[in-house]
Amino acid sequence: MAFGKGSRTDARRTSSSFCSTTTIVVFVALCLVGIWMMTSSIVNPLELYPLSSKSDVKDQVPETDSKDNSGGITEDLDKLVQKTQEKNPVKRNENTKDESDDTSKTQTYSDTNGKADEEKIQEGGDATLETHTGNFSDGDGKNMQQKLDEQDNNSEQNSKEAENNEQQEINTEKKSEEEEKSDGDTTQSEKNKGQIEEVEENGGKETGQKSDDNDAENWDKDQGSNEVFPSGAQSELLNETNTQNVAWSTQAAESKNEKEVQASASSKDQTVGYTWRLCNVTAGADYIPCLDNDEAIRKLRTTKHYEHRERHCPEEAPTCLVPLPDGYRRPIDWPKSREKIWYSNAPHTKLAVYKGNQNWVKVSGEYLTFPGGGTQFKHGALHYIDVIQQSMPDIAWGKKSRVVLDVGCGVASFGGYFFDRDVLTMSFAPKDEHEAQVQFALERGIPAVSAVMGTKRLPYPSKVFDVVHCARCRVPWHIEGGMLLLELNRLLRPGGYFVWSATPVYQKLPEDAGIWEAMSALMKSMCWKMVAKTKDTFNRVGLAIFRKPSDNKCYKKRMENNPPLCQESDDPDAAWNVPLQACMHKLPVDPNVRGSQWPEQWPLRLVKTPYWLNSSQVGVYGKPAPKDFKADYEHWKRVVSKSYLNGMGINWSHVRNVMDMRSVYGGFAAALRDMKVWVMNIVSIDSPDTLPIIYERGLFGMYHDWCESFSTYPRTYDLLHADHLFSKLKKRCKLLPVIAEVDRILRPEGKLIVRDNVETINEVDNMAKSLHWEIQMTYSKDHEGLLCVQKTVWRPNMS
Numbered sequence: 001m002a003f004g005k006g007s008r009t010d011a012r013r014t015s016s017s018f019c020s021t022t023t024i025v026v027f028v029a030l031c032l033v034g035i036w037m038m039t040s041s042i043v044n045p046l047e048l049y050p051l052s053s054k055s056d057v058k059d060q061v062p063e064t065d066s067k068d069n070s071g072g073i074t075e076d077l078d079k080l081v082q083k084t085q086e087k088n089p090v091k092r093n094e095n096t097k098d099e100s101d102d103t104s105k106t107q108t109y110s111d112t113n114g115k116a117d118e119e120k121i122q123e124g125g126d127a128t129l130e131t132h133t134g135n136f137s138d139g140d141g142k143n144m145q146q147k148l149d150e151q152d153n154n155s156e157q158n159s160k161e162a163e164n165n166e167q168q169e170i171n172t173e174k175k176s177e178e179e180e181k182s183d184g185d186t187t188q189s190e191k192n193k194g195q196i197e198e199v200e201e202n203g204g205k206e207t208g209q210k211s212d213d214n215d216a217e218n219w220d221k222d223q224g225s226n227e228v229f230p231s232g233a234q235s236e237l238l239n240e241t242n243t244q245n246v247a248w249s250t251q252a253a254e255s256k257n258e259k260e261v262q263a264s265a266s267s268k269d270q271t272v273g274y275t276w277r278l279c280n281v282t283a284g285a286d287y288i289p290c291l292d293n294d295e296a297i298r299k300l301r302t303t304k305h306y307e308h309r310e311r312h313c314p315e316e317a318p319t320c321l322v323p324l325p326d327g328y329r330r331p332i333d334w335p336k337s338r339e340k341i342w343y344s345n346a347p348h349t350k351l352a353v354y355k356g357n358q359n360w361v362k363v364s365g366e367y368l369t370f371p372g373g374g375t376q377f378k379h380g381a382l383h384y385i386d387v388i389q390q391s392m393p394d395i396a397w398g399k400k401s402r403v404v405l406d407v408g409c410g411v412a413s414f415g416g417y418f419f420d421r422d423v424l425t426m427s428f429a430p431k432d433e434h435e436a437q438v439q440f441a442l443e444r445g446i447p448a449v450s451a452v453m454g455t456k457r458l459p460y461p462s463k464v465f466d467v468v469h470c471a472r473c474r475v476p477w478h479i480e481g482g483m484l485l486l487e488l489n490r491l492l493r494p495g496g497y498f499v500w501s502a503t504p505v506y507q508k509l510p511e512d513a514g515i516w517e518a519m520s521a522l523m524k525s526m527c528w529k530m531v532a533k534t535k536d537t538f539n540r541v542g543l544a545i546f547r548k549p550s551d552n553k554c555y556k557k558r559m560e561n562n563p564p565l566c567q568e569s570d571d572p573d574a575a576w577n578v579p580l581q582a583c584m585h586k587l588p589v590d591p592n593v594r595g596s597q598w599p600e601q602w603p604l605r606l607v608k609t610p611y612w613l614n615s616s617q618v619g620v621y622g623k624p625a626p627k628d629f630k631a632d633y634e635h636w637k638r639v640v641s642k643s644y645l646n647g648m649g650i651n652w653s654h655v656r657n658v659m660d661m662r663s664v665y666g667g668f669a670a671a672l673r674d675m676k677v678w679v680m681n682i683v684s685i686d687s688p689d690t691l692p693i694i695y696e697r698g699l700f701g702m703y704h705d706w707c708e709s710f711s712t713y714p715r716t717y718d719l720l721h722a723d724h725l726f727s728k729l730k731k732r733c734k735l736l737p738v739i740a741e742v743d744r745i746l747r748p749e750g751k752l753i754v755r756d757n758v759e760t761i762n763e764v765d766n767m768a769k770s771l772h773w774e775i776q777m778t779y780s781k782d783h784e785g786l787l788c789v790q791k792t793v794w795r796p797n798m799s
Helices: 002-043 054-060 069-087 088-099 145-164 165-172 175-183 187-189 211-223 232-238 293-297 350-358 381-391 411-420 438-441 480-491 510-525 553-557 624-645 667-671 692-697 734-744 758-770
Strands: 119-122 128-133 196-200 340-342 362-364 368-369 403-407 424-429 446-448 465-471 492-501 527-534 542-549 657-660 678-684 701-704 717-722 744-759 774-782 784-790
Touching: 088 465, 165 510, 196 701, 340 350, 381 411, 381 527, 381 542, 403 411, 403 480, 438 446, 438 624, 480 492, 480 510, 527 774, 553 717, 624 667, 678 692, 734 744, 734 758, 744 758, 758 774, 758 784
Parallel strands: 403 424, 403 465, 424 446, 465 492, 657 678, 657 717, 678 701, 717 744
Antiparallel strands: 119 128, 196 774, 340 368, 362 368, 492 542, 527 542, 744 784, 774 784
16 A cells, blocks of 8 residues: 555656656747747848737837928837837747648738738727638639638638647737737827827738748838828828818808717727628619619609609618629729620620620620720721811810810720820710610729719819710700700810710701701800811711800800800809709909919829919918918828838729729829829818819819719729718718718729728728728827728628
């Protein structure tokens, strides 16, 4: 018995000694590994900078006192990189070592190719969300739904692998608890002026890309100069003055019944749940809420003036999500997209049958192809465009004439090929029996909107288009006192041109001859002078060019006041839901008033302050208007070059259709001039009316109320930019339908960039996560924030 007891005692001692020895060995080994990893972090700091979580950053970054306001943010970021490297060397190397095995723990920056690694985000200690990038190429033979299925399978596999590494996670449990604690302590951080409150850069799973040493070095250099958010003098641009003091009134000045301010749906460290469902509508994947309101259309008393093609928005803005068409793929990049698009993205063939002989569109296997023709230019738009200039050299495409309005655009080949002449075209057509014509245009990467010339003014200011074009646009210009042609007169710049290519110009059939006679008489009474009439023998069509007067001399000489001049009280720039009137506005005679002079030639007009802005006018940001204009342009050039182009993981080769959802002077669009993109500038109806300034620069845009749906097809924009839009909208309408609208018009893999106050940023961030969007970046300082998110292919299940 004694022998047995002694044996057990010795065994315990031996076991205890062995455990102690093992513990010491493991501890020493971990220390050595830690030292080695810390050394590695110094060698390759590139991967670490964006890895820091919100809690890490809040505890690390002290206040900085930078003498150079323009460089304050970059200095903060440099110090942030160093602090993060010192704190998390082991974590970084674990991610580097095991990124192919345990992607649920991997966190890296979104690189300039738009590719990223997968990260698991824990917010407030109780809400966890995995983000995925879902990048894919045109030629991989897989559609969006297949990609989504693969992502779901990968997520399940990664979860199992994460369980196998549970023992390793225990070793860092204490550290994680400390991070969660600091993550919840945000109130005091908000009070520390000048301190970075939050930097969060999240990406999706790696797609197998390899970056060489030069790419890494270039990224590191670029990061040193990146300005993701303005500081000092630059941030003054974010502080707009009271609109009552601004020189320009708002489109919604007459609308006094604002809705109550919506209660905030989120707080700093809480994720609010949102329930999404698919839209159950007849239009399906092509749903445009304000154009597909069947209930409102059925109640119309008449459709004589195309009332059924006008906007009829639902009383309650929809909060449902539009489904994807079966087999949807990422659109083909520009400029190849001008010639062909995926059939599965816009599966409509009626137009190919109806207009195939006119070279509008053809079906070719898995593609829809666009030969570049139109009803009046079957053999190509470029030849037709050159014929116009040969007929009237003073038009001077891309120099004197920069912004064109194309009425009844079809598939917009006219505007699509105008890019070769440095001309920007606002194309529009109704959503009618010409199935999906505007959808085809946008899928091709050509600007277009769904609209009709019916009973209301078009949503553009007066005197802004250099040229208006109509090629068999099926508009009865001459009826009812020429009301529709008088709307073009409102939009056309004094001295601008109307190009009319239609059968009445060159055919002698009785109906055509009668229309030509009526049109000639109407244009003469409007003081429009025909300056050219020619035949295009190649396309076997004819066209006539008319010029609007640049002064009021002709109006005074008319024998009859028909069409009549508009009342002095009538504002020609009022364009939101304003009924058409059969009258003409007097032209400005004061040389300091907009419209009295032609703008500078392109591209000088882009950067030169409009002649009619003067120092007595107060700009949107409180400075004298000319200084305000210049400061805005410099601000956006700096932000775009130092942040948007390099620092936000945007692959600009995939970006073509861009919208600035709340443009002021068009500075954001102007800063993107050298990119192969076009920008639709939206001036909100409750913002100062600066849209004429945007047109004066040779850019374009339109008025809109974001409490309603926009007149475009789903999945038509690659990038949406919202600068302090959502916080202002919350005063008039609910934010949830607005985000649903953003989801509708943004393409899968498309980006949304939001600049707003921190409260609104958090609210949008929560909604984006509920939509399963990728959070590319969040950044905040001094109660102002920046958010970049990427839409995914996720759709809720059919209920």
